Amino acid sequence: RKEVEQDPGPFNVPEGATVAFNCTYSNSASQSFFWYRQDCRKEPKLLMSVYSSGNEDGRFTAQLNRASQYISLLIRDSKLSDSATYLCVVNVGGFKTIFGAGTRLFVKA
Amino acid sequence: DGGITQSPKYLFRKEGQNVTLSCEQNLNHDAMYWYRQDPGQGLRLIYYSQIVNDFQKGDIAEGYSVSREKKESFPLTVTSAQKNPTAFYLCASRDSSMNTEAFFGQGTRLTVV
Numbered sequence: 691r692k693e694v695e696q697d698p699g700p701f702n703v704p705e706g707a708t709v710a711f712n713c714t715y716s717n718s719a720s721q722s723f724f725w726y727r728q729d730c731r732k733e734p735k736l737l738m739s740v741y742s743s744g745n746e747d748g749r750f751t752a753q754l755n756r757a758s759q760y761i762s763l764l765i766r767d768s769k770l771s772d773s774a775t776y777l778c779v780v781n782v783g784g785f786k787t788i789f790g791a792g793t794r795l796f797v798k799a
Numbered sequence: 800d801g802g803i804t805q806s807p808k809y810l811f812r813k814e815g816q817n818v819t820l821s822c823e824q825n826l827n828h829d830a831m832y833w834y835r836q837d838p839g840q841g842l843r844l845i846y847y848s849q850i851v852n853d854f855q856k857g858d859i860a861e862g863y864s865v866s867r868e869k870k871e872s873f874p875l876t877v878t879s880a881q882k883n884p885t886a887f888y889l890c891a892s893r894d895s896s897m898n899t900e901a902f903f904g905q906g907t908r909l910t911v912v
Contacts, residue, residue, distance in 0.1 A: 722898040733889055733903035777841065785830045785849045787901055791841030
């Protein structure tokens with residue numbers, strides 16, 4: 691079983707739609723969690739950290755469920771510019787940082 | 800400006816040759832990482848280092864080697880033992896706190912012909 695698993699998609703949604711991604715992790719000792727965005731042929735960049743209480747940044751909302759060992763990302767009012775791959779990232783013990791394989795999102799006009 | 804610099808951006812090598820990819824950071828981060836990304840795939844961890852003169856194997860370390868002689872530098876050598884080295888290689892670093900995010904360099908695209 692992979693340490694971090696994501697649905698690869700692709701998710702094809704119209705502009706203005708709401709879309710949600712989930713990510714599961716296997717190590718119950720995982721310490722911290724993030725969502726990154728990666729554009730084609732570019733390096734990943736931090737989208738947002740994920741806190742236990744849930745957190746929101748504009749149109750983006752992240753949630754963490756430690757009991758079920760998953761994190762989620764909700765994007766409201768999708769824009770064309772949201773088209774990218776979204777990577778779930780987990781810091782496990784001992785400085786090991788693991789990336790999920792990513793979920794591809796295509797937002798169409 | 801603080802950041803992570805990878806060089807070169809594009810690299811072509813003949814099969815059977817060793818090649819070293821450079822990664823330098825001036826963020827004063829303790830931890831550094833190397834990942835490999837194949838087309839349409841996620842990032843797979845090759846090696847990581849928490850401190851100078853110490854490093855650990857990731858999930859796909861075979862055919863790769865690293866060194867960490869200075870805090871700022873974490874070069875990756877792709878050896879001839881790596882069976883399929885053509886890929887996008889990404890270097891990252893982060894602070895020693897467990898709750899900090901990783902920052903990436905712009906990556907090196909290695910093509911072996």
